[in-house]
Amino acid sequence: MSDSTRVQLRKLLASRYTYLVKRLERVTGSKDGAADALHETWLRLENANVSTQVANADAYILGMANNVAIDQHRRERRHLHEDDVEALLELPDxxxxxxxxxxxxxxxxxxxxxxxxxxxxxxxxxxxxxxxxxxxxxxxxxxxxxxxxxxxxxxxxxxxxxxxxxxxxxxxxxxxxxxxxx
Known part of the structure; x- marks a missing residue:
């Protein structure tokens, strides 16, 4: 991705942050989850590899953030939550x-x-x-x-x-x- 495209996408993400969070809330089920996905998207934009100009920047960012949210959900499902771990540790051996x-x-x-x-x-x-x-x-x-x-x-x-x-x-x-x- 060219530096100018990367900069434009990051500016768009910052300027439309509230709108993007609301749209992602439907996917993640929470405002915090949507915000986390957008923050990760911001970081991933730095290494994104797109050789052409992005036609619909909103759709590109939302698609990328949606994929990030799905990845985060899969990671969370694989790991036990702290409460589950503590409950297991308190079981008598x-x-x-x-x-x-x-x-x-x-x-x-x-x-x-x-x-x-x-x-x-x-x-x-x-x-x-x-x-x-x-x-x-x-x-x-x-x-x-x-x-x-x-x-x-x-x-x-x-x-x-x-x-x-x-x-x-x-x-x-x-x-x-x-x-x-x-």
């Missing part, structure tokens, strides 16, 4: 009671003991798949083994861990399957 923390630590220690019972390669494959989130083909490449062997080792490791955790009474219900990318 039901998972943070001492008994649950101790029980979770006990399960972690039990799982560490179970993992020590795996062969080094099975343990490494299991950790690569379940902790590091590697795909089976990535694990196969990393260890220089076939994809079928990775699947077999991973299955055996999972079965071993599940059985051992059940034996000591620390298995999670429904822990036989879980999300896995192949």
């Amino acid at each position: 039901e998972l943070a009671n001492p008994e649950r923390i101790v029980a979770a630590r006990h399960k972690v220690e039990a799982l560490k003991d179970v993992l020590r019972g795996l062969t080094p390669r099975r343990r490494a494959i299991l950790l690569a798949a379940r902790v590091d989130g590697l795909l089976n083909r990535e694990i196969a490449e990393h260890f220089g083994i076939s994809l079928r062997l990775v699947e077999s080792e991973l299955s055996a490791a999972m079965k071993y861990c599940l059985q051992r955790m059940e034996d000591i009474g620390d298995a999670y219900p429904g822990s036989r399957s879980g999300p896995r990318k192949f």
Whole structure:
């Protein structure tokens, strides 16, 4: 946009500000929202890129401000309002009671003991798949083994861990399957 066109549009926005706010109020639903959209439009006019003369400056500014208002509305919808955030922060953390923390630590220690019972390669494959989130083909490449062997080792490791955790009474219900990318 040429500097003269940019200056003309900014002058028009300043001189017709009250009219433009009233027109934008219909879009935004509030005078403050309309004013915010026009202020952002003022800033965007500095970087606007139009190579020809603007035929209808009012329509151009209103169209630009309308797009700004829509963008602002979408941003606000994506973010929680302060009241919502404060209400969430005041909710008690039901998972943070001492008994649950101790029980979770006990399960972690039990799982560490179970993992020590795996062969080094099975343990490494299991950790690569379940902790590091590697795909089976990535694990196969990393260890220089076939994809079928990775699947077999991973299955055996999972079965071993599940059985051992059940034996000591620390298995999670429904822990036989879980999300896995192949």
